[in-house]
Amino acid sequence: MKINEIDPDYETVKIDQIGVIDSLNGAVVFRDETVEFTMSGFSSEVARYISNFLEGKREEPPTIYKLVEQICEENEMCLVKVKIYEGGDIFRANLYFTGKKDLVFRNFRASDAIALATYYSIPILIRKSLLKKIENQK
8 A cells, every 4th residue: 555545444533632641651532523532651751742742832852753854854755644553552653754755664652653743743543443442432
């Protein structure tokens, strides 16, 4: 499947809420027109970055996010979407880049992928099977 093709197994969602559970853990609530999906278990630090990015505060992104930006600029590429899925007992993400050539970086931390997606204002896609599980519990 090409990067720009629509994947029927994924749904585009928006961040509805982001928060810090305690000093170590953050959580995010995703929502589309019909379902809600909550993801927790990532650092409160990343939750704060996501919150800042949502508020338009992009002055001081973490070094790793700056690294992604610099690599993209040097190679004339753009991050265009992230896909979130279950990888065992944790959530993982694939990062999709386009430009001189298309690249997919697989099996990265979902929280960092969400932060990057928020930083660049790009789509976040979640595997529909995860959303259906939540929808069926309502």
